[in-house]
Amino acid sequence: MKEVLMKFQEISDKLTQFINRYNYLAVDRNANVLFLLTCIVLKYLADNRRIDFEVHQKDIKKNFTLDYIMGLWQGAPLQEAFWEQPMGDPQPIGDEIWVWVGDLIAAAPSLAGENPGLIGNLYEASLLINHKKNQGIFYTPKNIANYMASDVLGSYQPGDEQQDFRILDPACGSGSLLNAVYDQIVAQSSALSPVEKAVQHRQLLETSLLGVDRDPIACLVTRLILTLKGSQYVKPLGVLCGDILTEELVTAQSVDVVIGNPPYVGHKEIQAEYMKLLKNRYAEVYRDKGDLSYCFIYRGWELLKPKGQLIHITSRYFIEAFYGKPLRAFIRRAFAIQEIVDFNGLRVIEGVGVDPAIIRLAKKNRIDEGQTILVKRFFIKNHKPESYPQLIQSLEQNNQQSDLYESFELLQARLNDDSWRLYSPVTQGIIEKIEKKTPFTLDNVVQSFQGIITGNDKAFIFEQNDPALCVFDPVLLKPWIKNKDVKAYQVTEPQKKILYTNRIGAINHYPQVAAHLENHWAKLKNRRECKNGKLAWYKLQWGRDPDHFEGRKIIFPYKATKNRFAIDENKCYFSADVYGLILKPRLYHQVNEEFLVILLNSRLYNYYFKSYGKKLGDKLYEYYPNTLLRLGIPDIKDETIKFFKDSYDRIVELKKNGDTAEADKILAEIDRWFYDFFELSQKEIDVIETNR
Structure with a gap:
């Protein structure tokens, strides 16, 4: 090749x-x-x-x-x-x-x-990577295509009775999935005579294999691959150029299997008119900031016969993402979920910045209470791209015990539309013990707020020692931090300042500020909110409520590899990659900032959040408030609160002085306190400590 x-x-x-x-x-x-x-x-x-x-x-x-x-x-x-x-x-x-x-x-x-499938590889190699990214196009590697295609064989049997059996790839690209399906069907039919094989080839190309794509050249490649598989010329009739989401190219409820790798396209990359059309057409699953792939799952359901099967490799984000809730609710009602392969952040499709998962669903009018889902979830390890074929091969071997992934079953009826928590039995036990002793959630005790979006950092953000700051009113200058400055228990000393202009009523009262900002006037006036008249040209794009920054608050980074919460005592302002938490009035609990920071930074709550938090890559997590605030919070007595307050002060002091060894001893004692409080077994503790 x-x-x-x-x-x-x-x-x-x-x-x-x-x-x-x-x-x-x-x-x-x-x-x-x-x-x-x-x-x-x-x-x-x-x-x-x-x-x-x-x-x-x-x-x-x-x-x-x-x-x-x-x-x-x-x-x-x-x-x-x-x-x-x-x-x-x-x-x-x-x-x-x-x-x-x-x-x-x-x-x-x-x-x-x-194998004629090499033509697809050649075509894919000719595409510019930017073109593929812009269109959400990422073709399916051969080993993954083979794994997905193997599921089709359970439904397909060779012979005349299968002439109305139809398999659709709704975004077929260069035909890798249809190529794999064809090969596995033919391999299963090895006992057929040459004449029977020729009949089967014609039947597959003219009746059984369907593919749709918006790219005419990609459709042509798919046709070529299928045609060249036969010893005699047969024209594939089921490969069509068009948009399966908006055109009636395939009859509803006429397909036995939908197998696909739909485009991964977020709301920012979709044209406004097309998005409006999709939101009207697929309102049940596609809203707000949903992904285009959500529409393909709904469309697949429409095209499937009763009891038909949908097999997709898609972004795993829908499992936990806030905007995936309507899709999760739809899948849970409309399908028996048979299998979820969660690569758990391993980006096994080369060059793709999306975390994939494979889902296998069966269309059902009624879901049995005992319907179980087979979950295969890869452990978080330092896998390198050259080892990815081994990962896929391990799936094909269907090992119940594997060093690469955990395999377990769970009841579909236990899924919650807010987030699918795909827990192994051990994890399920840990979470149940936590939530049994947490009478309220983090959302009950704090309110969250996001950091500032300036709309032009060059105009508003300065190094702390910049001489230009001397001309500004000190009241307008605030300490400024970003994601990297927030550690567990610590906030790095701010090295920058923000020119906070949102409390300026009339810019002519601040001639020095006006003179500086006029150097950036062309960009500032072209910000969306300035153009529509909602924002004065000299103000920050999203300045938030300054009172939130001025008070005592817990802060944490929006994206991180582990929980990093700290109390800010220095009235820091921060960028949008940092969030803040402010205590609500304490009407029925004794929770304070020190206790929350210790709890949230603990090994147990790091494990707890990651059990359902949205993953970004193999180690990064998204700490979006809608997800974070679902954490259960225990009810702590006065004397315990004092213990945590004293422990917090001691940890902060030790870390400030660089005595990490002594600080780690205190943290280990705190971790043990939480393990005992939630009555965890040694086996459960070992799982948390290894952080698998």
């Missing part, structure tokens, strides 16, 4: 150089990719002796199109086009390029006996 890719790239580079020199072809990405695809298809057919290149090369040079080459394979001109999308007028092949084409056909390595 590497040799083919290198040769393919060489031809591509030469073609591009030729185009630039002679303007031989229109500089069009689709036209160039089509030319290169035609080259590789020609090589594949020649290497596998389905056409005689030597005999037909003069005619091929004059008619260098996919339809002509497919006609040679068929033995007669095609009666209908292989691909209906307009691809431009056929271009004659000049001598210089033809030499390169001939060189490719004759070059090693031979493609004889190779």
Whole structure:
């Protein structure tokens, strides 16, 4: 494959150089990719002796199109086009390029006996990574595609009775999933005679395998892969170019299996009109800041027959994300959840900044109370990309005991729409013990607030020793910190200041501030809130309530690898990557800031939060208040509160003096106090301490 890719790239580079020199072809990405695809298809057919290149090369040079080459394979001109999308007028092949084409056909390595799926790999290699990211396009690696396709076999049996069995990939890309499904179905049918195999091939391409994608070239690649799998030419009829979410390309309730890797596209990357259309069409699952992939799950449900199966690899964010609640509620009602493979932040699809999971669902009108979900969740370890194939292989082996992942079952009826807590039996026991002794939640005792968004940091943020600060009224200058400055129990001494302008009524009363900000006027006035008249040009974009920053508060970073809570005593202002907590009036509890910081920084509560918090990558977590504030809080007596207050003061003092060893001793004693309070067993403590 590497040799083919290198040769393919060489031809591509030469073609591009030729185009630039002679303007031989229109500089069009689709036209160039089509030319290169035609080259590789020609090589594949020649290497596998389905056409005689030597005999037909003069005619091929004059008619260098996919339809002509497919006609040679068929033995007669095609009666209908292989691909209906307009691809431009056929271009004659000049001598210089033809030499390169001939060189490719004759070059090693031979493609004889190779899986046509390599055409998809070649196509994917030709896409710019930025194009893929912008479109949410990330193609499915072969090993993951094979694992997902293996689930289809339980529903499909070879023979005439399966002629109405239909398998759909709603965002098929270059066909990796349909390629894997085809291969596994054919492998299962190895006992068929050659004639029966030919019948099966035609049935799969004309009836059973369906694919839809918005990218016409990707659809063409899928067709090519499926066609070349047969010894004789058959046109795939089920691969269509279009938008499965907005077009009626497939009849409702006509599909037995939906298998897909839908685009991962957040709300910021979707055009406003298209988003509005989707929110109307998929209102039950797609709201606010939901992901486009949510719509694909709902659409799959619409297209599936009763008892049909949906198999997706998708972003795992929906499991815990606040905006995934409507989707979670829908899945729980509409499907029997059969399996969830949680990669737990391991980004097993190369080059993709999204954390995937595989879900296997069965469409049901009524969900049995005893419906169990098989969960496979990978342990958090320092895996490297080269080890990812081993991870997928371990899934295929279906080990109940594995060093790579934990496998357990849980009742679907226990899922809560607020967040799916996929707990192993040990974790379930720990959480039940915590929540049995926590009569209220963090939301009951504190209110949260986010840090400031300036809209232009260069205009408002200064180094503490910047001489420019001398001209400003000191009342407007506030200490400024960011995410990295917040540690467990400590806040780094601020090294910056913010020019806090939101309490300025009239800017002409502060000529020095006005003179400084006028240097940034062009950018400041173009902020959205300034344009719509809601914000004066000299103010911070989101200045929040300054009284929140001026008082005593608990602060924590929005994203972190572990719980990092500290009390700010210095009236620090902070950026939006930091959140604050302020105690509500204490009507029915004795909780104070010191106790909360010790509790939240403890090993137990680090484990507790991570058991359901939203993951970002293999180690990072999102400390979004809507998630954090669901933590249960115990009711502590007066004498215990004093113990924690004294312990907090001692820890802060030791850390300030650099005596971490002594501080760690106190923290270990506190951890033991919480283990005893919640009556945890030694086995449960060991799980928490190893933080698996």
